[in-house]
Amino acid sequence: MTIRTLHTVHRGDGFHWVGDGFYVTQLLPASPELQRLTDPFLLMDYNPVKEYPPTTTPRGVGVHPHRGFETVTMAFEGAVAHHDSTGAGGVIRPGDVQWMTAASGILHKEYHDPEWAARGGRFHMMQLWVNLPAAHKMDAPGYQPLTAESMGKVKLDDGGVVTLVAGELDDVRGPARTVTPISLWDVQLGADESADLAVPDGHTLMTFVLDGELTTSTGTIGREEMGIFNREGDRLQVTAGEVGARFLVLGGKPIDEPVVFYGPFVMNTMEEIREAMVDFNNGKFGTLV
Numbered sequence: 626m627t628i629r630t631l632h633t634v635h636r637g638d639g640f641h642w643v644g645d646g647f648y649v650t651q652l653l654p655a656s657p658e659l660q661r662l663t664d665p666f667l668l669m670d671y672n673p674v675k676e677y678p679p680t681t682t683p684r685g686v687g688v689h690p691h692r693g694f695e696t697v698t699m700a701f702e703g704a705v706a707h708h709d710s711t712g713a714g715g716v717i718r719p720g721d722v723q724w725m726t727a728a729s730g731i732l733h734k735e736y737h738d739p740e741w742a743a744r745g746g747r748f749h750m751m752q753l754w755v756n757l758p759a760a761h762k763m764d765a766p767g768y769q770p771l772t773a774e775s776m777g778k779v780k781l782d783d784g785g786v787v788t789l790v791a792g793e794l795d796d797v798r799g800p801a802r803t804v805t806p807i808s809l810w811d812v813q814l815g816a817d818e819s820a821d822l823a824v825p826d827g828h829t830l831m832t833f834v835l836d837g838e839l840t841t842s843t844g845t846i847g848r849e850e851m852g853i854f855n856r857e858g859d860r861l862q863v864t865a866g867e868v869g870a871r872f873l874v875l876g877g878k879p880i881d882e883p884v885v886f887y888g889p890f891v892m893n894t895m896e897e898i899r900e901a902m903v904d905f906n907n908g909k910f911g912t913l914v
């Protein structure tokens with residue numbers, strides 16, 4: 626048994642608006658030097674709790690394209706409506722996760738659910754971009770609406786609870802179908818509780834703290850901080866502080882291919898980025914109004 630050691634604790638650099646509906650701090654990409662330890666995760670935008678007054682004109686992001694990766698949206702509070710060029714759509718509510726595979730190309734829009742916006746209230750979200758390997762970047766797009774009830778649940782010996790969106794722990798699996806092995810877990814620990822979790826040796830491993838703080842044998846990860854771990858080891862051991870902790874575990878097999886990241890497109894070469902722009906301009910991503 627080898628316990629994972631912490632490489633870096635990373636914080637977002639301030640806040641910015643995505644469209645007019647998402648006020649986020651960006652945790653990934655962390656830095657070019659850290660790309661190896663965060664592969665296959667490309668981007669993470671975290672929208673901590675923000676209050677919105679009631680409105681009849683919902684805020685959000687208008688129609689835009691993606692190619693070459695997946696977007697994963699987790700709703701903690703509030704509700705996000707989504708529509709895309711494959712005809713898929715829906716509302717992501719607290720506890721739900723939307724796993725959208727842009728792959729060869731999709732157009733979508735993301736905005737506050739009109740019914741929720743009419744009442745207003747607390748809004749709390751996270752969006753993660755997960756890379757696809759070269760062999761699957763041009764697959765057909767897809768969409769998995771994962772409901773709160775469908776998530777895997779593991780009760781820990783010490784009292785904590787792990788909610789699994791993707792990946793496996795103690796023979797329980799999360800509902801998401803992934804192209805490469807990915808773990809996405811939401812872990813809740815009570816005051817001073819510990820977690821000792823089996824994680825694949827050699828895979829990327831990060832913990833993002835939503836609430837409270839986490840202590841490891843090699844450092845402490847505070848609220849809204851991302852702990853980026855070294856790849857060696859098959860156990861993640863963490864302890865919550867006196868107010869408990871809630872954190873996300875992001876794990877995955879590194880894809881280990883060149884990454885060319887250009888706005889909403891993530892490909893392996895600049896030539897493929899140019900193709901994406903030409904295809905988008907020629908209407909090959911479909912239509913969405």
Ligand code: MN
Binds near residue numbers: 696733
């Ligand atoms: Mn998008």
